[in-house]
Amino acid sequence: MIARVAVDIPLPHLDRLFDYSITESQTADVRPGVRVRVRFAGRLRDGYVVEVTDRTEITTKLAALSKVVSPTPVLSPAQVELIRAVADHYAGTFADVVRLAVPPRHAGTENADQVSWPLPVTDEMPPGGLIGYPDGDTFLTGLSNGQPLRSYWQVSPRFVADAAGVDDWSRGFIQATVATLRSGRGVIIVVPDHRDLVKVRDGLGAVIGLGAIAELHSDLGTAARYRNYLAIIRGQAKVVIGTRPAVYAPVSDLGLICLWDDGDDLHAEPHAPYPHARDVVALRAGSEQSALLLAGHGRTAEIQAWCERGWLHPIELTAAQIRHGCAAVRAAADSDLALQRDPQGSRTRLPRLVFETIRAGLAAGPVLIQVPRAGYLPVLACQQCRSPVRCPVCQGPVQLHRDGNRRRLDCAWCGRIITDWRCPVCGSRELRAPVIGSQRTAEELGRAFPGIVVRESSGDRVIDEIGQQPALVVATPGAEPPASHGYAAAVLLDASRLLERPDLRAAEEALRRWLNAVALVRPGTDGGTVCVVGPAQVSPIQALVRLDAARHAERELADRAEARYPPAVRFITVTGPSGALNELVELLGPDCGADLLGPVELNQPPAIGQEETLWRLSLRAPLASGAELTAKVKAALAVRSARKMAGALRVRVDPAQL
Structure with a gap:
């Protein structure tokens, strides 16, 4: 018998399976998915058995497997297919992606006795959430019947958390999980950070039982993470909640993948080949015929493109329903009358409307102050x-x-x-x-409102929760602590700073952060108000005032299509020394079917040990020929690797930041 092994070598020209013979003593332990050690180029390497067969195209004598590390399979056939698809989509290698998918081995956990995994309880369907949205009931019914539905849930940015802290979007994910479990299939829930994970886990655990949930995230210890992973691949755990790596969880008979807030940069993998969780779940939903539920307060251009193609079905409220259930949003210095009352309102950082909003809010509870930057004077x-x-x-x-x-x-x-x-x-x-950073802002507001508690939440000092007593909470985007009864008011300072960032997604990201802050404020019917300080005439602030993320995403996608930027086109950036980029261009040839932009010199801090100046080459092609361009770039990288050409190149396909 012959084992086809994916050897842990990230070189592009060796991105394929290698055949090794299986000795008699190894026959009982070797099967697809097990870890092995093989001798490759004179060195022992780790690898995974992908297939066991009795045929090979190699005519010479095959080398035998050096060692079976463990007879426990840790890689499923569906995972192998997904890893291969992700590697090809991002011009990477199987070895790079499998490191993201399979956690490190913990021998003691693997050899320990298996404990029984409780079955989830699906008797209760929580109220609210998706049930209150048009087509929400239809989506949940389809999940109960095992249909592979794909939807984007445009979550209204309203504060509706109950006493247990379960808000609208987490309640909707709980409902979708219960409906899928009733069909007998498994569920994966992917969230950006640990705070969101705890919120969904506790809410879901109260419905189906905490013991029925397997967690996969970096905050777990090696033993606990590997124990949960083994329970998943053995078919014991049917519900998985985790951060970015959970998209590869080997759930058997996968019925639904949920992903919250795809615009959060934590969903973008910082290691090669830099896959984005949103694209990985899309690839997996297509290959495994599972349902897909993406959700967020904002909407990215990628989601809008999928909705316009009909690949995703939007679940959303009408504009009037959204405005009725959310806090009232107003921009400072947004009219001639406002400027008459406050002539300096368009030029000062803290106009009159800010102080009026804070005073009115403090009379009813805590007030949130969002600032773009942490620190004192950054x-x-x-x-x-x-x-x-x-x-x-x-x-x-x-x-x-x-x-x-x-x-x-x-x-x-x-x-x-x-x-x-x-x-x-x-x-x-x-x-x-x-x-001005959050620390200096807190200092200034403390002097302006003596006797009021001022708390700062940013960087490494993130507050978990705020009570209902009056207080000023100065926080950076993503570090806003939820208030137990919602914020009475919120002020979004320095809006222009978020919009002026030299990034393709600046407007989209700014609106997403603002809407996430609005979702923490009480509804307008309860007196909740939001004041944004920035240029009131720009499109993102107008979309915030209208609470209309969908129309803003539609306009953003149209602008990118006109300018030929992703997601309207396939965009690949290659970073490296100038000589290496020129060699890559020669290997691609004049008929690569892409527009070549650059190379341009980068103005960024040098890495440790870096001697040469880094340059960036961008390649752009229509979506129809995007896969072909990616394959050509990967083939050119394989040639450079085989020839041992000098200069390391970093390739990013449709980068999250551009």
Whole structure:
């Protein structure tokens, strides 16, 4: 018998299966999915048996498997198909993706006695959630019947959390899970971070039982994570909740995949080949014929493209229903009358409407203040000539920190403390702060509202929850702590800073963050109000005032299609030394079927040990020929790898940041 092994070698020209003979002593232990050790190029390498057969195309004598690491299969046939699809889609290798999918082995857990895994209880269907949306009942009925439905749930940004902290979107995921379990199939729920995971796990555990849920995320210890993974691949656990790696969980008879907030950058894998969880769940839903439920307060251009093609069916309320159930949103200095009342409203950071909103909110409960940046003064410039303050050694940005009564300047790149700064352009020593962080904002509001508790939630100091007592909570996007009874008001400061980021997704991301903050505020019928400080005439702020993420996504997609940017086209970026990029262009040839943009030199901090300047080449092709372009790029990388050409190249397909 012959074992076809996926060897753990991330070289593109070796991205295929290799045949090894199975000795008599190994026959009982070798089967698809087990871990093995093989000798490759004179070295012992890890690998996974993908197939056991009695045929091979190799005419010479085959090398035997060196060792069967464990007879326990940890890779299912459906996983192999998914990993291969993800690797091909992102111009990566099987070895790169399988590292993301299979957790490290824990021998003690693997050899321990198996414990019984409780069966989920599906008697109760919670109220609210999807049931209150048009087509929501139809979707849940289809899941109960085992239909492979695909929908995007446009969750209204309203505060409806109950005493247990279960809000609208998590309740909808619980309903979809119960409906799928009633059909006898499994469920995977993917969320961006641990806070969302705890919310869904506790709410779902109260319905089906906590013991029936398997968790997969990096905060688990090695033993606990591997124990849950083994329970999943053995068919014991039917419900999986986790962060990004959970999209590869080997759930047998998968019936539904749920993914919350696909626009969150935590869904983008930072390791090669940089897959996005949204695209992985789409590939998996298609290959395994499972249902798919994507949900979010905002809407990305990728989701809008799938909806316009009919691949996803939107589940959403009407505009009037959304505005009626959510907090009232108003932009500062949004009319001539507002400017007459506050002539400086369009130029000051804290206009009159901000103080009015905060005072009214504090009379009823806590008030949320969202600011884009953490720290004290994260960006500095010269007071005289407005030149950015840069580090004299590495030219990185300099920021001001406050530690008690002491203030210090240090570089954000190299960490060097700067004690004697002088502007190299005009010689001035005076500084100004074009961007103010959360720490300085909390300090200013504390002076403006004496006697009111001011709390900061940002960076490593994230608050879990706020009570119902009046308080000012200054938080950065994503670090906003939920209030037990909802915030009485919210103020979104420095909106222009989010919109001015040099990124393709700046407007889309800004609206998503604002809507997530609106979802923490009480409805307008209970006095909940939101004030946004920024240019009131721009499209994202207008969409926020109308609470209309769908129309904004429609316009955003149309603009990208006109400018030929993803998701309207296939876009591939290749980063590396200039010489290596030129070699890649030669290997692709003049008829690669793509527009070549660049190479352009990158202005970014050098990596450790990096000597050459990095450049970036972008390739753009129509969606119809996107898969062909990706295959050509991967083939060119394989040629470079086989020829051992100098210079490492980093390839990203449809990058999350552009």
